[in-house]
Amino acid sequence: MDVVNKILENSALEAEKFKSISVEKNLELEYDLGTLLAIDNNDFDLKLLSQRKNDYLLDLARDNTQLLLNQIWELPTERVEEAIVVKLPPQKTVLPRMKPVPRPRPLTKWQQFAKEKGIQKKKKSKLSWDEQLKKWVPLYGFKKAKAEIEKDWVLEVPGNADPMEDQFAKKIQAKSERVSKNELQRLRNIAKAKKVKVPRVGVMNPDVSSAKDLQTAVTVAKASTASLGKFQDKLPKEKEARGVAAITPGASRKRKMPPVSGTQEKSENLAIVESILNKKPKLNIEKAVARHIRSEEQEQSQEKQTSGRKSSNNRGKANAKKPKGGKGQRKGKSGGGRKRR
Amino acid sequence: MSVLQRVAKPKTRRGKRVLLKKEPQVIEGPKRAIFFKGRKSSDKLRSLLKDFYDFKKPDGVNLSRKNDITIFENVKPVEDFCRKHDAALFMMGSHSKKRPDNLVVGRMFNDTLLDMVELYVESYQGLKEFATSKITLGIKPCLLFNGALWEQSPDLQQLKSMFIDFFHREYVENVRLQGIEHTISFNATPDGKILVRSYKVLLKKSGMRTPRVELEEIGPRVDFSLRRTKLADEDLMKEACKKPKELKVTKKKNISTDKLGTTHGRIHLGKQDVMKLQTRKMKGLKKTSAERKAEKTKLKKVFAVNNEINQVVSPF
Numbered sequence: 238m239d240v241v242n243k244i245l246e247n248s249a250l251e252a253e254k255f256k257s258i259s260v261e262k263n264l265e266l267e268y269d270l271g272t273l274l275a276i277d278n279n280d281f282d283l284k285l286l287s288q289r290k291n292d293y294l295l296d297l298a299r300d301n302t303q304l305l306l307n308q309i310w311e312l313p314t315e316r317v318e319e320a321i322v323v324k325l326p327p328q329k330t331v332l333p334r335m336k337p338v339p340r341p342r343p344l345t346k347w348q349q350f351a352k353e354k355g356i357q358k359k360k361k362s363k364l365s366w367d368e369q370l371k372k373w374v375p376l377y378g379f380k381k382a383k384a385e386i387e388k389d390w391v392l393e394v395p396g397n398a399d400p401m402e403d404q405f406a407k408k409i410q411a412k413s414e415r416v417s418k419n420e421l422q423r424l425r426n427i428a429k430a431k432k433v434k435v436p437r438v439g440v441m442n443p444d445v446s447s448a449k450d451l452q453t454a455v456t457v458a459k460a461s462t463a464s465l466g467k468f469q470d471k472l473p474k475e476k477e478a479r480g481v482a483a484i485t486p487g488a489s490r491k492r493k494m495p496p497v498s499g500t501q502e503k504s505e506n507l508a509i510v511e512s513i514l515n516k517k518p519k520l521n522i523e524k525a526v527a528r529h530i531r532s533e534e535q536e537q538s539q540e541k542q543t544s545g546r547k548s549s550n551n552r553g554k555a556n557a558k559k560p561k562g563g564k565g566q567r568k569g570k571s572g573g574g575r576k577r578r
Numbered sequence: 579m580s581v582l583q584r585v586a587k588p589k590t591r592r593g594k595r596v597l598l599k600k601e602p603q604v605i606e607g608p609k610r611a612i613f614f615k616g617r618k619s620s621d622k623l624r625s626l627l628k629d630f631y632d633f634k635k636p637d638g639v640n641l642s643r644k645n646d647i648t649i650f651e652n653v654k655p656v657e658d659f660c661r662k663h664d665a666a667l668f669m670m671g672s673h674s675k676k677r678p679d680n681l682v683v684g685r686m687f688n689d690t691l692l693d694m695v696e697l698y699v700e701s702y703q704g705l706k707e708f709a710t711s712k713i714t715l716g717i718k719p720c721l722l723f724n725g726a727l728w729e730q731s732p733d734l735q736q737l738k739s740m741f742i743d744f745f746h747r748e749y750v751e752n753v754r755l756q757g758i759e760h761t762i763s764f765n766a767t768p769d770g771k772i773l774v775r776s777y778k779v780l781l782k783k784s785g786m787r788t789p790r791v792e793l794e795e796i797g798p799r800v801d802f803s804l805r806r807t808k809l810a811d812e813d814l815m816k817e818a819c820k821k822p823k824e825l826k827v828t829k830k831k832n833i834s835t836d837k838l839g840t841t842h843g844r845i846h847l848g849k850q851d852v853m854k855l856q857t858r859k860m861k862g863l864k865k866t867s868a869e870r871k872a873e874k875t876k877l878k879k880v881f882a883v884n885n886e887i888n889q890v891v892s893p894f
Contacts, residue, residue, distance in 0.1 A: 272746045272749070275723070294765060295775070302791050335666040
């Protein structure tokens, strides 16, 4: 027992030599160990603060740092290259980001199309064997360009082409047009991704633009008069472009949202069918009255005629009316009737 | 077309890398800060900016020129500065008759101003005036916020968030215990002052595993008081505080770990159909051919009725 007491005494003496690491506080501190942050909501000792400000603040900071470090020393430690490191928990304090959360890169028009159709990218080999030149030619780069020149040292003039036309110049022109078209598409994709409104290119060369583009151009151009195209003549069988209300002057866009649910769609369609089947003719009272009066008058006049001269007319009742020129069915000359001159 | 021509395509690999680096990232590094002066500045402010720049050092840029900027009237030039230096934090010192010893602390989100606070530097003692050994460069400090006022007024709440943002550097998973050697304490006193003190941490033996902490003031010693503030727009702040989906931890269902570290899974089975249970097969329990036939016809009838119902129900 003596030994135990001695050891206890020794340890007590040893502990006395060092200052304590415990701190008393009225309100507990809030910690965010991930940020190495401690928040002390206790009130200041105003008397001490005014008398010896800096010493008081030093003591306060010491106590709070001690409390914070006590918490940190409790965390699980690890040994990394002869240094003891402590693993910090995730940050509790929410701080604003520097830039917004990255969005997935919007697909280009082609990528969208390929995705819809399930077209997958095929990997092309970087070199391919050229039968004509008998050597390996790269897919792109200056060696490819050189090979192309070597291959196309002569070009065939198509049968229907102007014989004096420079086929080489035409080829270069076509290539540059393809390049600029691709560039335009790239920029259009960027604009779409950034939601920038891009002015329309308008109608380009009729060789390049499609029938749809031309139709759009015609429709818009026709509506672009002072009277919004009201007095413009129409060609036979001319069709107006659709979906151009946004750029056509005077046109208003009618948008109807698609029905939300299946049942709603069904009821809407049924309503349409019913409205058609239950259609009642419109009653035009004026017309109806006029017709009625006329038929009455006719009857009266007929009665008078029949009572006046009973047997003189051998015309049938159906032919009572005076035939009008060019109207009605013709029965040929055998049917008799009025003599025509 | 003039709009389109402004879309720059990087011409070199390096240029491409630079542009990619400026794009939004899921995990962002430490926020960079710029320190600059307004039209006029005082000695006090110049050395104060220098001291804070020293604290922020690998992630800070000190701009030496004077700038004709009145930030509360026009933020545009500051936004341009921040965009140029890819910085999200700024500190501007200016000195005028109307507002002497003026320090503006602010932060940016997506190269536009998020919020800023104007402070009056009442008294200041710099790093140089304390004859002590200083701290290591680029160290992560402990931050202390003392006083109940920090939580009470929205201005101070914002200032607190701003100070944390400015000095915490960045979140790190591991910290070397011996590397904790700097404490910055921010005190909001009832008389409306904000006292900033910075100390070096000395770890002493305590006879236990946790050391006894002693502090030594290394400066700067600054007393601030609040002037004008510009609070963050609520929507903008909300967007700025969004956490990326990739970083959100989704709870995995039915998986648990016990104290020994073994993982347990729980599987949910449906209710067992007792009628289909295969019991012992016996000849006596087998169906006769007549029974089987009757069952078949019954099934057929049910199918036929079902089909009819379906036809009636579907209108088209």
